Amino acid sequence: MxxxxxxxxxxxxxxxxxxxxxxxxxxxxxxxxxxxxxxxxxxxxxxxxxxxxxxxxxxxxxxxxxxxxxxxxxxxxxxxxxxxxxxxxxxxxxxxxxxxxxxxxxxxxxxxxxxxxxxxxxxxxxxxxxxxxxxxxxxxxxxxxxxxxxxxxxxxxxxxxxxxxxxxxxxxxxxxxxxxxxxxxxxxxxxxxxxxxxxxxxxxxxxxxxxxxxxHSTKAGIPLATITLVKKIIEARLGDNRLSPAEIARHAGVSRSRLYEIFESYGGVAKYIRTRRLRAVARQLADPALAHRPIYDVALACGFENAPAFARAFRTRFDQSPREYRENAKALRRVDLSRRDTVENYEAWLHQL
Missing domain, CATH: 2.60.120.10 (Jelly Rolls)
Incomplete structure (x- = not known):
């Protein structure tokens, strides 16, 4: 052999x-x-x-x-x-x-x-x-x-x-x-x-x-393919602060009233976009590779123009400031690393999948 x-x-x-x-x-x-x-x-x-x-x-x-x-x-x-x-x-x-x-x-x-x-x-x-x-x-x-x-x-x-x-x-x-x-x-x-x-x-x-x-329920008569297309358009342009309902509707080929109907269960188009942008900011703030990047630069890249408005929205969403979020993520990573030598295998697996 x-x-x-x-x-x-x-x-x-x-x-x-x-x-x-x-x-x-x-x-x-x-x-x-x-x-x-x-x-x-x-x-x-x-x-x-x-x-x-x-x-x-x-x-x-x-x-x-x-x-x-x-x-x-x-x-x-x-x-x-x-x-x-x-x-x-x-x-x-x-x-x-x-x-x-x-x-x-x-x-x-x-x-x-x-x-x-x-x-x-x-x-x-x-x-x-x-x-x-x-x-x-x-x-x-x-x-x-x-x-x-x-x-x-x-x-x-x-x-x-x-x-x-x-x-x-x-x-x-x-x-x-x-x-x-x-x-x-x-x-x-x-x-x-x-x-x-x-x-x-x-x-x-x-x-x-x-x-x-x-x-999750959607409005009757709205094809799932249309909803998926609209969300993909938003995701691709989260960093574009000019993104508007009119722009989204035009690119998706739907009326604005149809667009508002799609996002009614999410609290509206603007709220959905803000939530997605906040999640994008949070992921980057937790990324150790981006620890050197100023917080407002991260927010700007994710579509936020106004620093005070961004800070308020972030605190409302995550119940802490962007700076606290980044520091808390860093502290929890230190705890995880300090236990890595004694951690049960399943814990390590979850972070390595």
């Missing part, structure tokens, strides 16, 4: 990377704090004092399937927050799809309010803030990089906190595939994962595109 063939044979038989975290063997008084520190790589969690003290449990059992992470998590009743500061620090731009085999999750965020359906799925956009609460639960999470799925989605920015009903056949199909992946992952090899992952991503795209229940 040739040397290259031996290497290929070794790769084909290499099991998936596996990580297991549990607080079971810790003294009870330390369990919740250890859990909170571990899961802080993605979420900030809180629990009532009686839950913390009464035999608190938490575990994460994960496998790395090439560029996708699959993890089963079990824990007690608690609240979860993916905050703007956490998002700024970790820079994660992923979709997370969860199924609950025990217990459930609930959110109360305006249009995103809901409860995870039994036998269904919940979708998170990890670049967006999320607040939720769970009772005692076990769930399975499939986490995929945005670039693996977004190019194939009809509405890539409208997936956050979608509750997908098991009434939909594609939801049942994806639910069953995630559950099956979880059961066979311990026996899979890295070579098998490389073959499987593209098909998993394809099914995720098909499910999110083809599911009616749980889709």
């Amino acid at each position: 040739l040397e290259g063939e031996e290497a290929d044979d070794e790769t084909s038989s290499t099991p998936l990377a596996h990580s297991h975290f549990s607080v079971r063997d810790l003294p009870r008084r330390h369990r919740f704090e250890e859990w909170r520190e571990s899961i802080s790589c993605v979420f900030e969690v809180e629990a009532a004092s009686d839950v913390r003290q009464e035999n608190f449990k938490a575990s994460v059992d994960g496998h790395l399937l090439d560029t996708v992470m699959l993890a089963e998590t079990s824990s007690r009743q608690q609240t979860w927050h993916r905050s703007p500061q956490r998002i700024a620090a970790d820079g994660m731009d992923h979709y997370m799809i969860q199924l609950f085999s025990d217990g459930n999750m609930a959110t109360d965020q305006g249009d995103n309010a809901g409860v995870s359906p039994k036998g269904g799925l919940v979708v998170f956009d990890l670049s967006r803030e999320a607040k939720s609460a769970t009772n005692d639960f076990t769930n399975v999470s499939l986490i995929l990089p945005r670039e693996m799925v977004a190019p194939f989605l009809q509405a890539p920015d409208d997936q956050h906190l979608r509750y997908l009903s098991p009434k939909e056949p594609l939801v049942r199909l994806l639910h069953n595939q995630i559950a099956t992946l979880r059961s066979v992952a311990p026996d899979m090899t890295t070579a098998q994962a490389v073959e499987v992952v593209p098909h998993v991503a394809g099914l995720v795209s098909a499910c999110l595109n083809g599911t009616v229940h749980g889709a």
Whole structure:
């Protein structure tokens, strides 16, 4: 056998990377704090004092399937927050799809309010803030990089906190595939994962595109293709401070009244554009490679002309000044780096997908 063939044979038989975290063997008084520190790589969690003290449990059992992470998590009743500061620090731009085999999750965020359906799925956009609460639960999470799925989605920015009903056949199909992946992952090899992952991503795209229940509502009679085109025009010209509803309508080939109808559920065209610009600024402020760039230069490049108006809008959106946001992101990165030598594998994986 040739040397290259031996290497290929070794790769084909290499099991998936596996990580297991549990607080079971810790003294009870330390369990919740250890859990909170571990899961802080993605979420900030809180629990009532009686839950913390009464035999608190938490575990994460994960496998790395090439560029996708699959993890089963079990824990007690608690609240979860993916905050703007956490998002700024970790820079994660992923979709997370969860199924609950025990217990459930609930959110109360305006249009995103809901409860995870039994036998269904919940979708998170990890670049967006999320607040939720769970009772005692076990769930399975499939986490995929945005670039693996977004190019194939009809509405890539409208997936956050979608509750997908098991009434939909594609939801049942994806639910069953995630559950099956979880059961066979311990026996899979890295070579098998490389073959499987593209098909998993394809099914995720098909499910999110083809599911009616749980889709964010749009005005009747407006083709999804039109909405997608309008959003792409806005995204491509976020840095152009001359961007106006009239310009957008002209380039999209729709009337201004139709344009306003499209964005009514977002609070209007101007609010949607401002929100997208603020998110673009936040991403750049959290980027260590741009730490030297003056804040107002970042804002200007993202379409903001007036410094005081930008500062007010940023504080309203993120509950902190742009400077505080940048400093908080820097501080959280330092904490992450200081723990890198002792971090459980699943925490490191989440930041390396």
